[in-house]
Amino acid sequence: MDGDMEEGAKLLREALRLDPDGEGAKVALKQCRFVQTTLQEARRGVFHRNFAAAVDLFQKILDDVRPLPPRSHLYCLCHSEKSHAHLRLKQHSLALKHSATALASRDDLEPAWLVRAQALGALERHTEAADALAGPLATWGSDRPALRDAHAQAVFEVRQAQRPDYYALLGSPRVASEREIRRLYKEKARELHPDRWSGGSEEEKKSAEEGFRLLGEGVEVLTDEFRRGLYDQGHDLASINERVAAAQQEAKRAQGKYRPHGHH
Template sequence: MSRRSKDALEDCQRALSLDPSSLKALLRGAKCNFVLGNLSEADRLYTRVSSVEPNLQENSEYKQLRQVQNYIFQAETYLENAQYGLAINAIDRAVSPLEVIPNKLKIMKGEALLGQKEYAEATRIANEVLRGDPRNSDAHVLRARILYIEGDNKKSIAHCQEALRFEPDHSSARVLRKKAQQIEDQKNAGNDAFSRGDYFVACGLYTSALEVDPTNTITNSKIYSNRALVLMKQGKYADAVKDMDKALELDPTFIKVLRRRADAYLKLERYQDAVNDLRAAMDLDSSNREIRRELQNAERELKRASRKDYYKILGVPRDASEIEIKKAYRKLALQHHPDKNCGDSDAEIKFKEIGEAYAILGDPMKKQRYDSGVDLDGMNGGMNFDSVDPNLFFQMFMNENFASAGGGSGGFRTHTYHFG
């Protein structure tokens, strides 16, 4: 009655050693074992009483034991059917009258928490059992399962080996160790192939690792990330994005993959998608300066993409020289000049775009601003190409270049115009 159940149990055991048929000692011993979590021993003692006491079924403490056993049976059924919330509820009901919670029930609750992806609490329970009983194979397997799901295969294998050292026939430990070792071997081989630049082999090894256990979400997310990097190295950006989609589907908080997918989006010129990924990464790690810098760059690229690509209009690379830009403009302007394309509205539009592109790229200051993405508004220096005659602009260009070549005006008046 003073809740010193261990001492009480010792007294009951001494009483039974003096009088093995004492019903009071048997009943009190059963109760002590019950509250101490020794449920099978409590059941054994109640069974001895029932052989001489037909009214045992009316005993409230015996009913309580049967109720606890029923809750445990329910919890086991719920675990088998992956109904983890119901399993936890049944276990909590089972342990409520107990002073000491049996390790079996602790481990069952840890398994249910693992099923609910509450890894920290499941780890706490496994470690608690192992501190009190370092030889508990089931606790070692529970810890191994958590580590396996978290992607730490080496430690998972170590705990499986400990479980098998204490219980060589532990089938769960044996199966888990085999899977963890297979994934670790394939992943490490893939990493080695990647390091030496053998991307084809690396891709195959990562694919094999993914096939070992499709249910291992976190580990597979990392492997998809690794394979995506291989595809990036091969220039297969669209395929890399597909792998990173799968990685993030398995682990939406995988910041490295968000950044890597943003890089692939930039290469695919999907600038808004890149910005979205980097903003999501910033939400997860707002103090990361590298992510902030990458986001600013992606936003700048998005802003650039929202305007016309003057390099593409002139058909020159971004590192084109001033002379190359002039030559490109002259060639295209002559080709699309309205005098040569009478009545062709498409040529007229193209002629205007070519003049607009040269007005920017042909001016070193405007070109520098255009390239940097700064001051995008009013880039034409106040010149509105919808209201200016592009033919006049072309004539200005031809006169300036003819004069600079020392050819004189040739009947044309040479003008020098500065727009803006």
């Protein structure tokens, strides 16, 4: 963008050299210099964490440069960078508004997609963030690491929100020892054991069976140091099992690699 404006200013200066009285070129050159200066000041504001001033400067460009077509690069750029400044101010609704405006005109603006995903995440709308990023990843963004990472984070947050709270199921504080967790498991397991609910309604029996199953999952995860560490990081059971399997495979490879060879 900066290179385009500099090239434009160069062409306008050349036009004025050939026709010093050209009013159109004078106005256009003045506007070009205004955009260059204001854009630099806005970005300087972001760099120095003066996000509110940056928001005002991006808006000044949008207000003062007329006409500014909605599909122009400058229009999209200002809305995209303004959305980032709003995000840094924790003004998430405004960040969503301006990133959407930029993307409505150009759907390949990676920074606007990243702002949108972060704003949705901050609002705990993780499913929306994952769904939003699936589009660009499926079309033009599959080779963009930042987009892939943002999508993976959104999916992780969705799975984290959907996983059972093993600590709550066991009635256990998060700092409980393995011994204390096993004790709490025995108490809860007696309460939810299917035999105890054999005379209950079908709904009660199903609820007890599901609770008993989840208790088993919980005690297995929380009494294993590696699994518990992954759970505390936010992983769900499927993710934990994937990483356990990967760690076991890696251990087998390492064992095979360093196993001493016998003499023949």
